Amino acid sequence: xxxxxxxxxxxxxxxxxxxxxxxxxxxxxxxxxxxxxxxxxxxxxxxxxxxxxxxxxxxxxxxxxxxxxxxxxxxxxxxxxxxxxxxxxxxxxxxxxxxxxxxxxxxxxxxxxxxxxxxxxxxxxxxxxxxxxxxxxxxxxxxxxxxxxxxxxxxxxxxxxxxxxxxxxxxxxxxxxxxxxxxxxxxxxxxxxxxxxxxxxxxxxxxxxx
Amino acid sequence: xxxxxxxxxxxxxxxxxxxxxxxxxxxxxxxxxxxxxxxxxxxxxxxxxxxxxxxxxxxxxxxxxxxxxxxxxxxxxxxxxxxxxxxxxxxxxxxxxxxxxxxxxxxxxxxxxxxxxxxxxxxxxxxxxxxxxxxxxxxxxxxxxxxxxxxxxxxxxxxxxxxxxxxxxxxxxxxxxxxxxxxxxxxxxxxxxxxxxxxxxxxxxxxxxxxxxxxxxxxxxxxxxxxxxxxxxxxxxxxxxxxxxxxxxxxxxxxxxxxxxxxxxxxxxxxxxxxxxxxxxxxxxxxxxxxxxxxxxxxxxxxxxxxxxxxxxxxxxxxxxxxxxxxxxxxxxxxxxxxxxxxxxxxxxxxxxxxxxxxxxxxxxxxxxxxxxxxxxxxxxxxxxxxxxxxxxxxxxxxxxxxxxxxxxxxxxxxxxxxxxxxxxxxxxxxxxxxxxxxxxxxxxxxxxxxxxxxxxxx
Numbered sequence: 001x002x003x004x005x006x007x008x009x010x011x012x013x014x015x016x017x018x019x020x021x022x023x024x025x026x027x028x029x030x031x032x033x034x035x036x037x038x039x040x041x042x043x044x045x046x047x048x049x050x051x052x053x054x055x056x057x058x059x060x061x062x063x064x065x066x067x068x069x070x071x072x073x074x075x076x077x078x079x080x081x082x083x084x085x086x087x088x089x090x091x092x093x094x095x096x097x098x099x100x101x102x103x104x105x106x107x108x109x110x111x112x113x114x115x116x117x118x119x120x121x122x123x124x125x126x127x128x129x130x131x132x133x134x135x136x137x138x139x140x141x142x143x144x145x146x147x148x149x150x151x152x153x154x155x156x157x158x159x160x161x162x163x164x165x166x167x168x169x170x171x172x173x174x175x176x177x178x179x180x181x182x183x184x185x186x187x188x189x190x191x192x193x194x195x196x197x198x199x200x201x202x203x204x205x206x207x208x209x210x
Numbered sequence: 211x212x213x214x215x216x217x218x219x220x221x222x223x224x225x226x227x228x229x230x231x232x233x234x235x236x237x238x239x240x241x242x243x244x245x246x247x248x249x250x251x252x253x254x255x256x257x258x259x260x261x262x263x264x265x266x267x268x269x270x271x272x273x274x275x276x277x278x279x280x281x282x283x284x285x286x287x288x289x290x291x292x293x294x295x296x297x298x299x300x301x302x303x304x305x306x307x308x309x310x311x312x313x314x315x316x317x318x319x320x321x322x323x324x325x326x327x328x329x330x331x332x333x334x335x336x337x338x339x340x341x342x343x344x345x346x347x348x349x350x351x352x353x354x355x356x357x358x359x360x361x362x363x364x365x366x367x368x369x370x371x372x373x374x375x376x377x378x379x380x381x382x383x384x385x386x387x388x389x390x391x392x393x394x395x396x397x398x399x400x401x402x403x404x405x406x407x408x409x410x411x412x413x414x415x416x417x418x419x420x421x422x423x424x425x426x427x428x429x430x431x432x433x434x435x436x437x438x439x440x441x442x443x444x445x446x447x448x449x450x451x452x453x454x455x456x457x458x459x460x461x462x463x464x465x466x467x468x469x470x471x472x473x474x475x476x477x478x479x480x481x482x483x484x485x486x487x488x489x490x491x492x493x494x495x496x497x498x499x500x501x502x503x504x505x506x507x508x509x510x511x512x513x514x515x516x517x518x519x520x521x522x523x524x525x526x527x528x529x530x531x532x533x534x535x536x537x538x539x540x541x542x543x544x545x546x547x548x549x550x551x552x553x554x555x556x557x558x559x560x561x562x563x564x565x566x567x568x569x570x571x572x573x574x575x576x577x578x579x580x581x582x583x584x585x586x587x588x589x590x591x592x593x594x595x596x597x598x599x600x601x602x603x604x605x606x607x608x609x610x611x612x613x614x615x616x617x618x619x620x621x622x623x624x625x626x627x628x629x630x631x632x633x634x635x636x637x638x639x640x641x642x643x644x645x646x647x648x649x650x651x652x653x654x655x656x657x658x659x660x661x662x663x664x665x666x667x668x669x
Contacts, residue, residue: 058390058445058446058447059390059446060391063389100342103384103387103440123344149298150254150255150256151258151259151260154257154258154259180257
């Protein structure tokens with residue numbers, strides 16, 4: 001049995017090259033892809049999240065770990081799909097119409113990718129119609145919206161309404177976040193989840209999906 | 211375009227609030243940097259949409275804001291007032307809206323001047339809406355044209371100070387911050403940023419000359435303040451944000467090379483470095499800007515200010531009144547204190563400045579790089595460098611040296627987990643070649659060039 005601790009450690013250290021090489025070797029040796037994900041990769045990302053939450057890691061360390069995770073996952077995902085395993089949820093993420101701030105959105109994106117989600121980045125200044133199109137055309141299960149301005153946060157409600165009018169509201173979970181956003185506002189507009197930090201986004205997504 | 215090769219202020223004791231070597235006199239007779247610190251009020255709307263259907267309410271909001279703020283300024287006998295109107299994106303995309311709201315503010319300023327003698331001036335800060343497209347078109351297109359029209363229309367209406375929080379280079383800088391990649395930071399600020407500033411501020415200078423107004427200044431808000439906020443949230447090291455602040459001065463300096471005369475934009479925390487180089491007056495914000503964002507620079511930011519600002523506050527009701535009215539009161543009291551110190555002479559002003567500096571500087575590297583001594587040292591390193599990239603490199607290495615020395619001598623707290631970052635940043639900066647073209651060649655092979663239009667940066 002190949003020692004797979006280096007895969008765990010490579011993700012923890014943000015070493016994408018080693019993470020990828022170790023995964024390739026493990027798959028070639030016939031290791032169950034699901035075992036790699038569940039016993040090594042996810043625990044590594046959980047530890048990365050813990051270190052970030054405890055202020056032991058800065059964002060660059062977290063992002064490098066997420067990249068290492070993504071590099072390994074790209075090798076594994078086709079095998080999981082071929083084996084009939086349930087695919088990871090697909091997230092369409094964007095900063096809402098009128099708002100150009102994307103650092104927070106990008107952080108959430110990295111966290112979600114690190115958490116095993118497939119993420120479609122719609123960018124900034126995203127219209128409600130673009131979110132609807134991502135659900136209809138790209139099969140997104142989650143719509144994640146970010147806003148930094150008090151004058152753009154109402155666009156979140158407009159987007160929720162647009163999803164409703166397009167008849168796709170029931171097939172997606174809506175997550176929101178950003179400096180002016182609160183749980184109260186999320187409740188008011190009927191969002192399914194809210195996180196006050198990027199690090200909490202993965203848990204918010206898991207919780208919303210049930 | 212002129213280049214600064216020496217400092218306007220050579221003695222740290224001369225880098226202090228209320229006094230600039232080159233003060234600016236406005237139409238109504240405010241002398242900014244001439245011995246009095248003026249409050250500078252900024253405000254924004256409460257949560258609401260801005261579109262043609264809500265414009266009546268938007269007009270009402272601004273009318274309410276300015277009426278309340280001016281009334282309080284008169285009641286508190288403010289020596290003068292700078293009002294900043296930072297537009298919201300729809301007001302920049304629809305220049306007629308921005309101009310109309312500017313007129314509402316100007317009419318109120320004029321009426322208060324006529325009735326009560328309150329001297330005032332309006333700073334107009336249209337958004338840099340160019341970034342609403344990705345990759346942004348920096349020198350042409352509908353968004354750029356509308357932004358320039360907003361500047362011109364507001365200047366023609368009587369807004370006397372032109373400012374912007376320009377975004378050239380941000381396409382690369384955001385990711386550079388998140389990865390703490392100092393080479394990309396220098397590429398974004400000192401190559402892309404500098405080139406965009408040269409273009410944009412040359413255009414703004416033409417408007418200012420045509421309309422008889424002043425180019426006031428830019429800010430590294432989207433760069434240095436983003437770093438500061440990320441550091442405040444413990445996402446990136448504070449030492450990294452401090453070094454970014456020092457480098458950001460290279461980019462902001464370009465507006466003054468292209469004709470800006472101050473007061474520099476309030477959220478440019480790099481302004482003490484620029485005041486030392488240019489001698490122009492500077493707006494600053496600190497503890498009174500906590501309504502907009504947190505910072506570790508609450509007191510030290512005032513040490514070299516010529517106007518004292520609150521960054522931005524929503525027009526919402528507080529117990530004391532509407533928030534802009536409350537904030538103008540806070541600003542006026544802060545200015546009273548500074549002006550009292552100035553009135554009691556140089557020694558009193560320096561003592562007050564010492565308290566502002568020493569209450570913040572030992573606690574955070576971002577504050578430490580802005581002490582008068584640090585600001586002058588960084589400024590001197592910048593003007594001695596032959597190119598913007600060399601200036602960025604010099605600013606970074608100087609900031610790192612200052613932080614290292616202060617930490618080593620026990621004058622500055624740096625969290626243990628941040629100390630190794632000084633070595634990491636320094637090693638990375640030292641890999642930057644002295645030949646600017648060589649550096650650009652290296653970076654064009656490393657950064658994501660699909661994020662920006664290289665021709666807009668002459669690349």
